[in-house]
Amino acid sequence: MKTAEETLGEILSLAAAHFKVPREKLHPDEDFFKTLNINSLQTLDLLTKLENHFHVELPDYELQGVSDFRTLAGKIQARL
Amino acid sequence: MRSYQSTINSQPFHMLDLQKYSCLGAALRDALERFAGETCLIEADRDREKVRLTYSDFKEVSLPLARALEDAEFDAGDRAAILMTNQSKWLITAYAIFYSGGVLVPLDYKLTAAEQLQLLEHSKAKVLVVEYYLWRAIMQSPAFNEIKTKLVLVSEAPLGAELAGGFRWEDFKRKGAPDFVMRQREDVACIVYSSGTGGRPKGCVLTHENYLEQCRALTAWYPFWPGVRYLSILPTNHAIDFMVGFIGPFVCGACVVHLRTLRPEFVRDAFVRYRITYVSLVPMIVKNLERGLRAKFDELPGWKRAILNRMIRLNKVLTRARPLPRVSRALLPQVHRAFGGELLALITGGAFMEPSSMQFFYDLGIPVVNGYGLTEAGTALTLNDLKPFRADTVGKPLPGVELRVLSPNEEGIGEIAARSKTVMSHYLDDPELTLETIVDGWLMTGDLGRFDKNGHVQLFGRKKNMIVTEGGKNIYPEDIETVFDGLPVKEYCVFAANYVWPQKELGRELLVIVVRLEQGQEFDSSLLQEIEARNRKLPDFKRVGGYVIWEKDFPRTASMKIKRQALAEDMGKTVDREAVVKL
Numbered sequence: 001m002k003t004a005e006e007t008l009g010e011i012l013s014l015a016a017a018h019f020k021v022p023r024e025k026l027h028p029d030e031d032f033f034k035t036l037n038i039n040s041l042q043t044l045d046l047l048t049k050l051e052n053h054f055h056v057e058l059p060d061y062e063l064q065g066v067s068d069f070r071t072l073a074g075k076i077q078a079r080l
Numbered sequence: 081m082r083s084y085q086s087t088i089n090s091q092p093f094h095m096l097d098l099q100k101y102s103c104l105g106a107a108l109r110d111a112l113e114r115f116a117g118e119t120c121l122i123e124a125d126r127d128r129e130k131v132r133l134t135y136s137d138f139k140e141v142s143l144p145l146a147r148a149l150e151d152a153e154f155d156a157g158d159r160a161a162i163l164m165t166n167q168s169k170w171l172i173t174a175y176a177i178f179y180s181g182g183v184l185v186p187l188d189y190k191l192t193a194a195e196q197l198q199l200l201e202h203s204k205a206k207v208l209v210v211e212y213y214l215w216r217a218i219m220q221s222p223a224f225n226e227i228k229t230k231l232v233l234v235s236e237a238p239l240g241a242e243l244a245g246g247f248r249w250e251d252f253k254r255k256g257a258p259d260f261v262m263r264q265r266e267d268v269a270c271i272v273y274s275s276g277t278g279g280r281p282k283g284c285v286l287t288h289e290n291y292l293e294q295c296r297a298l299t300a301w302y303p304f305w306p307g308v309r310y311l312s313i314l315p316t317n318h319a320i321d322f323m324v325g326f327i328g329p330f331v332c333g334a335c336v337v338h339l340r341t342l343r344p345e346f347v348r349d350a351f352v353r354y355r356i357t358y359v360s361l362v363p364m365i366v367k368n369l370e371r372g373l374r375a376k377f378d379e380l381p382g383w384k385r386a387i388l389n390r391m392i393r394l395n396k397v398l399t400r401a402r403p404l405p406r407v408s409r410a411l412l413p414q415v416h417r418a419f420g421g422e423l424l425a426l427i428t429g430g431a432f433m434e435p436s437s438m439q440f441f442y443d444l445g446i447p448v449v450n451g452y453g454l455t456e457a458g459t460a461l462t463l464n465d466l467k468p469f470r471a472d473t474v475g476k477p478l479p480g481v482e483l484r485v486l487s488p489n490e491e492g493i494g495e496i497a498a499r500s501k502t503v504m505s506h507y508l509d510d511p512e513l514t515l516e517t518i519v520d521g522w523l524m525t526g527d528l529g530r531f532d533k534n535g536h537v538q539l540f541g542r543k544k545n546m547i548v549t550e551g552g553k554n555i556y557p558e559d560i561e562t563v564f565d566g567l568p569v570k571e572y573c574v575f576a577a578n579y580v581w582p583q584k585e586l587g588r589e590l591l592v593i594v595v596r597l598e599q600g601q602e603f604d605s606s607l608l609q610e611i612e613a614r615n616r617k618l619p620d621f622k623r624v625g626g627y628v629i630w631e632k633d634f635p636r637t638a639s640m641k642i643k644r645q646a647l648a649e650d651m652g653k654t655v656d657r658e659a660v661v662k663l
Contacts (some may be wrong), residue, residue, distance in 0.1 A: 031612075031616055033620045034663075036607060039364055039550070039551070039620075040364075040551070040620060040621070041344060041364055041365060041368045042341065042368075044307055044341075044342055044343050044344065045344055045345075046345070047343070047347060059213075059340075059341070060340075060341050060342055060343070061165070061213050064190065064619075065192075065619060067620055
């Protein structure tokens with residue numbers, strides 16, 4: 001099983017590829033809405049990519065109130 | 081002052097004659113009989129269909145709940161709140177409440193638990209019907225112990241889950257026919273909160289007449305009929321979806337499709353799977369669909385793109401006077417197949433919609449029906465009738481709606497006032513605000529607009545200190561200020577940028593925090609971090625987007641309240657909008 005840090009690292013890489021930004025621009029605790037200039041629908045798009053990668057299913061409501069990659073990683077890690 | 085009014089001339093032949101009804105419960109009850117064999121509700125989670133009910137099935141599952149409410153001494157006029165995402169149990173519960181003569185309080189599931197508890201208390205709801213994941217958050221809220229709601233029904237709770245005295249919705253049913261409780265047109269049907277979390281709760285008290293008349297007006301222009309499938313994506317607690325995703329389709333025998341995810345790929349899939357006829361969307365989703373289509377178009381090889389462009393141009397010419405769905409489907413079959421092939425219109429409202437997006441879809445043969453309304457007015461005041469399509473207006477006043485432009489300037493722009501049987505009765509427990517808002521029977525909308533020569537309404541901004549997000553959320557600065565309590569500055573205040581610096585357009589909406597520093601204090605990085613940290617406690621759509629440092633003490637009343645209007649006027653004159661530093 002992946003460690004929490006590994007999960008977080010993979011999420012950051014996937015997000016960077018998905019939104020076409022350099023990986024080093026993304027930080028675990030930063031507000032991704034602001035850093036990536038995205039809206040909640042675009043984060044749902046990313047979530048689908050993450051689900052396919054980690055083979056988990058997260059209901060939309062799990063994202064409610066989540067705005068940083070570390071918290072998102074925690075939600076995914078809990079389902080691995 | 082210019083004023084416009086239109087009247088209802090006809091209604092779809094198959095729908096109930098709502099003039100004959102005194103309450104929503106009675107209309108819905110008859111609809112369940114009249115359309116018994118038609119499908120009324122489909123609920124899907126991603127690509128998995130979970131529920132499919134006919135009107136007859138709907139009756140079978142809702143009456144045992146009504147009977148259980150009756151046994152729990154839920155009486156006429158008692159209030160019951162629903163806190164759920166879009167799903168079949170929302171509508172089943174709402175019908176049971178109306179059947180029992182109750183007052184429905186739809187609450188926004190996107191609010192925080194503390195905010196939900198605050199509105200629950202303000203509404204004095206006797207019953208709360210809530211989804212398990214939301215109830216779990218409420219149970220963990222510090223204010224949970226103060227909850228006064230007598231009966232809590234929790235849906236989708238795992239067996240054996242701790243519900244803190246709540247009952248499982250699925251088990252809360254009784255055998256035996258419940259008594260139907262008739263209500264009068266002037267009785268309260270719903271209390272809908274247009275804002276007020278953290279600030280002054282604005283509970284719009286809407287009567288049965290408000291809803292029955294709104295439904296008559298909307299269906300006169302955009303009828304539903306058996307076979308129509310409406311995709312319900314906007315939250316059902318929102319006035320638009322409550323009307324066009326519940327009451328409207330039901331009194332016409334149409335079908336509502338609930339999709340329990342907003343994932344773009346499943347939304348697209350639902351259009352095709354259920355051959356959707358109508359859908360209401362906020363601008364954010366329309367833009368997302370547009371982005372997806374444009375990306376697909378860009379991937380086409382040059383020759384295919386050239387053919388597509390030619391077909392779009394031809395469609396544009398042919399549909400100049402009015403939509404021609406069959407022609408558009410024949411010219412652009414692949415585009416229309418992607419939307420299920422039977423889509424008649426995307427309905428949008430509640431937030432500013434960019435004309436270019438509306439035009440993009442109309443040119444493809446998919447009309448975007450833009451409208452304008454506010455919770456205080458029921459649902460909609462104006463709507464585009466597509467005769468012809470106009471992307472630059474919010475349409476004409478709906479039948480039964482009278483609009484005026486007050487004190488118009490030289491360009492004809494002034495505050496819009498509305499009079500209609502759809503306008504709310506009052507704000508709950510706030511006579512002062514009611515008096516300010518409804519003057520001599522006219523609803524002061526706080527929105528600035530004018531009529532063009534064809535009677536279409538064009539909006540140009542707001543007189544009120546608020547923003548509407550592209551997700552359709554009304555955000556009042558006063559509601560979010562508490563998150564900045566204790567900020568280490570002399571004083572602060574949050575404004576809608578367009579309130580301080582009015583501009584003759586909608587969009588570009590932004591909340592700005594105005595900071596007055598202590599003497600000798602500097603705006604340093606730690607203060608910036610403090611503001612950002614507090615800002616992040618707010619849901620993303622409520623966040624402040626910039627700050628301004630203000631050099632004078634805030635004007636205050638004798639009771640030390642900030643004189644917001646005076647401060648905004650002073651700022652507007654002395655500080656440029658460009659001085660706002662983005663957060």
